[in-house]
Amino acid sequence: MTRDKQISNYAKGLLKVSLEDGQFSEERAAAVLQALEKNPPRNYASVLKEYLKLVQREVANSTAAVEHAGELSASALEAIKAKFTAHYGRPITVTASQNDDLIAGLRVRVGCDVYDSSVAGALKELEASLS
């Protein structure tokens, strides 16, 4: 087995123990990090980098990153959370950030999926269809 493969498999094992009921658990992850610090494996830095990548991917899959132009009410965020939790069948947390480049509307990203209902996105689509 190549070194990269070994590191990747080790990091995947770490991620596995960081999950609780299939969900990423911050407490478990902290415990994993403590254990690693006490007994650092070979290629410690590479393992940590790989683990970070996997954790980021896992967190992104359970987070709806909402970008919006203008105001967005708390009830709207709650609705988004409920909708995506039902859609993906797992608890989804919501983070919101303002992005005026969207002109109006909002864009939500969950893992690799992007849901765009902004005016900027629509204009981009229009541009593509006319070119």
Next chain:
Amino acid sequence: MSSVIEQIEQQIANLQATTVQSNVGKIVTIADGVAKVDGLSEVMYNEMIEFPGGTIGIALNLEEDEVGVVILGESTHLKAGDEAKCTGKLLSVPVGKGLLGRVVDALGRPVDGKGPIESNEAYPVEKIAPGIIERKSVDQPLATGIMAIDSMIPIGRGQRELIIGDRGTGKTTIAIDTIINQAKINEVGLASGDESFRPVYSIYVAVGQKNSNIARTLGVLEEADALKYTIIVTAPAADSAANQYLAPYSGVAMAEWFMTNGMDALIVYDDLSKHAAAYRQMSLVLKRPSGREAYPGDVFYLHSRLLERSARVNEENGNGSVTALPIIETLAGDLSAYIPTNVISITDGQIFLETDLFNQGIRPAVSVGLSVSRVGSAAQIKATKQVAGKIKLELAQFRELAAFAQFGSDLDAKTKAQLDRGARIVELFKQPAFNPIPIEEQVAVLWGIQNNYYDDIEVSLIVAAANAIREFFTSRKEALLVSIREKAKIDDELQAELKKAYDEWKPSFA
């Protein structure tokens, strides 16, 4: 103008409260035209991936954590961290009659400066070949216009006939001759008003060729007025390996459109050796395991799935066909190299061109012994069978005897007669490039050799005699040629007329 306004209004109406869902990823690394992308969880194999600036790639390696995407075209503006987006579409190219007369790249985009392509249809580049039930055996001829081929190695519509030989032996010339001949037959057939006439449309795929060669081919086709029935798909040597890999599939997609719409198409892959090399380069960059000669394990499948798409389909499926003329370049005449043996085993025969024959001035330099057509004889017209049935055997015997006769001066009369006849057949089959001969003229010329009309003509004058008899027939016996073409067999009446014509011509030539 109003239609554009309506289109924009329609698009704006569509914008109301629509949410566009997409699946995205980020470029992790990019090198040698291949991007490793993190994300793209919904990606399909062979799906088109969109990068910033409208650059397109195809997802070829779906790995556990990453997707290997081969970029089509320019990739220098892309960098790590750039977004990549699934399009949900498999790679497809424009198809239809609007492409005839045009030169396009591997993605079907025009490169001839003649404006946009008039085509509303797209066809997937990768498609499963027609199955057994849809197929029909080859039974219609596809005349190349080259006497040596049409008489000895006939090709039928739906056949895959490999053209193989060293560099500079006239492989492309044979393919171009065939395209020109199809255009000539189309002209005559369409002008005749015969409703049962089926024109053949040609697709010439240039893979890894020099641009100057492609320009020359284009010039030849234009000069012969054959371009209007031809589509040229180019992925020249300067193009990326991905484009060179894709070009034959794009070409066959265009050809398949004709077949599925009940028409006949001819596709030339020039050449598949360079195609295999481009695929090897791509595979190595994608870090796929390499095998013999560093080609990946699926290099056989690369060509088999391409050539299997050439077929003759039955009446229930439109009765169309795709005939393929793949070209393979050998090194020092080595037919047993990896790629040549692969392609030989997939095709329905091969035309082998020999450097020695070419250098002796025998052009086309077809090696009779090593060339074969496995299914074409079923499609050969009866008239050709009648006049050329024994020629291949006679020529093969001549080659054997000629080699043997070099060492001895005393030959028996039978051997000498065979040598004389063989030498005349060799001369008769000499044909200049880009000058295909209609099948009826071929029959008329070959009838002469079958009936010993050339036996008393000096070997050095055979070419002149063949030209003279063709001129005699076209200028003074047009009706006889038309009869041969229409009847497609030599009956007693035609036999008598041919005899009369030869008797009339012979004294004038002497």
